[in-house]
Amino acid sequence: MYTTDLSEEQVSALRVNKDRLAKDLHYSCQWGAGIRWGDGSTDTGMQRLALSDEDKKVRDWFIETTTNLKCRVTVDEMGNIFAVRPGRRKDVPATFIGSHLDTQPTGGRYDGILGVLSGIETLKVMEEMGLETEGGVGVVNWTNEEGARFPVSMVSSGVWAECIPLERAHGLKEVPTVASLSTAASAPETMKSALEKIKYLGPVPCSYKETPMAAHFELHIEQGPHLVSAGQRVGVVTAVQAYRWYHIDVIGRDTHTGTTAFQHRADALFASARMMVRAREVADSHGCLASVGIIEAKPGSINTVPGLVSFSFDIRAPETELVTIVEADLRKEFDLIAAEEGKGIGKPCRVEWRLDFDSPAVKFHQDCIECVQQSAEAVVADANVPDSKSLVRTIMSGAGHDSVFTSKRVPTSMIFIPCKDGLSHHPEEFSTAEDCATGASVVLQAVVRYDRKRFA
C-alpha cells in the first residue's frame, strides 16, 4: 500500500496502538528511572542525563529497535542518532519525527521521550500495515536537548543546523551541580569525552547537509496549563517564544559575618537576592519570564559573607524584542542594586553578564502546521462530541525544542498534548496513555499527509 494511493478518509482513520506505545515508553524508562512519587510500577520520574550510562543503554535499545524495523541507522559527531525507514524514492530526504531521550536530573517520563517513542510507534504502524511512503520516514534522537548536563540546550540540533560550532559543543563541560550526580564521572567530562566514553561519537559530520531532512515533526507534552485547563486535546504549535540564557557574576568582598556591620559589607549574595526579587517584578511587568536555576556562592563558608556569586539567568518572551527590553531594564536595575551594596566602604559590588545562549522567537512552517492541524482534527473526531474541532487549538511553545533548530533549515512543526497540572521538569510529570496515543496518531497522520503533499 502506498501513501499516495490512500483516500483522505483512509488517512484520517490512521491510528497508533495506544497500549503498545505506552508499553514501549515505560519499557524505555527502565534506564534512568528516577524519583518515586507513587506506588505504581511506572510512578517514578527520570534521571537520564545526556551521555550517561543510562543514556547509552536507551540509545542501544533505540538502535536495536529501529534496526529491527528495517531502518538504516547513522550516528553523527554529536551522537545524534538517525534511523530511516526507506521510502520508494531513494533520491529524496526522509520526513523526520524527532525529539530526545535525555532528561533533567529530576525529570519525568514524557518530556522528549514521548516524541521519540511516537516516531518508533509510527514506524511500527507502517510496518504492520505494509505502508510504503514515497520519501523515507526517519526518527531522530537528538543529544543533550535538555542542556542539563552540558549547559547549552538543543545543542546537537543546533550543530546539525550549523547554528552552533561543533568545537564549541564538543568543548562544553558538564555542570558541577549535575556532575555531582552518580551518573557523572569524578572529573568533569566535556561533551566530546562523554561521547567517546559511551562510544557515541559517530563518524557522520553533524550537519543538515550530511543528514538532510524533508521536514521535522515533534510531539511533546505542553509543559504548561493551557490544554489541560481548557479540556483540549491537541495543540498545533505555530511558534516558539524567544529566550536568552546568561551567566551572571556578582562580585563583592569576603568578610566576617560576625564582625561586619551591614553598612560595611559588599555582600554578593545579598545583592544577588535583591536582583532575583527585582528580576521577577520587571519581567512580569512586560509579560515575560525570568528565572534563576543555578546559583553558587563563594567562598562558601557559614561565617564568611560571600564575595562572589554566580547564577544562571533565563529570560523568555513571546517576541524577540521583548527579551532585549527586559535584559536592558535588568542590566540597569542590577547595576543600581550592586552600587548600593558596599557603597559604605567605597567598594560597591559589580555585576558581569555573559550571554550563553540566544534563541530568537520562531515561526513554524505553514505546510507542516497544516498537516498537523488536519491530522489533529481527524484524530479528535473520535471524541464524539458535537464540536470536536474545538478540542484542537493553535499554541505557542514556552520552551525551546530541537524543532527550533530544525525549523531554521527545513519545514517544521510540533504537536502538544496536555500534561497533568501543566507540570514538567519534575518527577511527577504525567500524560495519560490516551493523550499520548492521540498525539502519536497526529504525528503518524501528519507524516503521511506531508509525504502525500510532497509527491501529490
Next chain:
Amino acid sequence: MYTTDLSEEQVSALRVNKDRLAKDLHYSCQWGAGIRWGDGSTDTGMQRLALSDEDKKVRDWFIETTTNLKCRVTVDEMGNIFAVRPGRRKDVPATFIGSHLDTQPTGGRYDGILGVLSGIETLKVMEEMGLETEGGVGVVNWTNEEGARFPVSMVSSGVWAECIPLERAHGLKEVPTVASLSTAASAPETMKSALEKIKYLGPVPCSYKETPMAAHFELHIEQGPHLVSAGQRVGVVTAVQAYRWYHIDVIGRDTHTGTTAFQHRADALFASARMMVRAREVADSHGCLASVGIIEAKPGSINTVPGLVSFSFDIRAPETELVTIVEADLRKEFDLIAAEEGKGIGKPCRVEWRLDFDSPAVKFHQDCIECVQQSAEAVVADANVPDSKSLVRTIMSGAGHDSVFTSKRVPTSMIFIPCKDGLSHHPEEFSTAEDCATGASVVLQAVVRYDRKRFA
C-alpha cells in the same frame, strides 16, 4: 629570675621582639599561602583549611618549635596541641595562651595565627630572659576553629570544654563547597578520618579535666572597624556577642522555567531570595546581624525552577535574648514568604529550620580582664602621648573564638588589636608588625601578671 620577684615596673617593661614575631608569623604562613593581593613577599592571604596537608605541616612546625623551647607537647583526640613550658610548681595547671592555625578558604595571615604566634613569642622572651614562672605557661593550637572545613566553629575547644560531644565532632563531614578545594580529598572526609589521615588523632582524651588550664588568654585582630577608626591600639575584650547557626531548607517544586507562569511556581530560590532580603531588614531593626554564607539550589539546572534550596543562616546579637527574638520574628516572616510562593497551585513552599550551633553571649573573667587592662595600659605608654590610656578601650567581640569555650571552664579574656579596614576572612586581612607586637607584649605581661596574682 622568678615572676614573683619582679617589681611592678619590671613587669610593665616586658616587651616582645617585634621583628622576630613578624618573621616567625610569616614563616609559618609558607604552609597554605593563599590568594596574592600585592607585590610583597608576604602579600598573600591564607588558605589553610583545618587538617589539610598544609595544616599538618604548620602543626609539625609548631611542635618542633615549642619542643625546642623546652615545652612538653601533648595532642588530644581532637588534634588540639598543648605545649607547656614547666613552671616552678608541678602541682598546678599552666596559664595558657591559645588560638588556631587553621584559616578560612579565602582567609588572611592574622586571624588565629597571630594568637598562636604570640604564645610562641612569649615563650621565646621568657627563655631569653631566663624567666621562671610559678605555674607553667602553655600555648595551645585549637583544631578547626573556623568551622570552614568542618561546619562547627570552635568545635575542638567545645569538645575540650565538654560542651560538644566527641562523637558529634568526630562525625562532622567536610562542607562540599570547601571540599572542592584541592586541599580536600575526592570523597568527603569526616573530622575523625581527616585527623587520622594527617596523624593528629592524639591519645589524650579531649577534656578540660585531662588537660586543665589555670587561665586562657587569646590575642586576636579585632575583625571590625572600632579600634582602627578611633586610632586606638588595644581592645580589652570583656564579652562575646551571642550567635546561632542554622541550616535552612526551603522546599518548593521543580518545574520548567520556560513554560511555567510566575503564579504557577513554587520557586524555592525566589522564596529564599525574598527571605535573605527580609532577614537583613529584620535583624537590622533589632541592631543584630543575619547572614547567609552557603547556598545550594537543586536540581541545579538552567531551565528548571529549583524545588529545593538549602542555606546556612547566622544570627548575631549583643545579648542572647536578642538572637531568640530575631529568630522568632524571622520564623514567622519566612513562613509568610513561603506561603505566598506556590499558593497559585495550592502547593506553597515550606521552610524547615535546623539549629546547628548555639553560642550564648559570654562575659569574660574579671581577673583576666584586669591583667589585660593593666598590661595594655603599660604597653601603650610607649606611644608617648599625653593620655596614652585613651589608646586602650574595652570592647565586645563580634566573632566567636576558642576563648568562648575556655571561658566556660577557666578564667579567660582576650586582647584585640586593630586591623586594616576592620577586614578579616579575606586575603587582604592585615595588621602592622607594630600592632602585632603591641598585642603580643600585652599577652606576655598578662600571663606574667596572672601568674603573680595566683601565687602572690
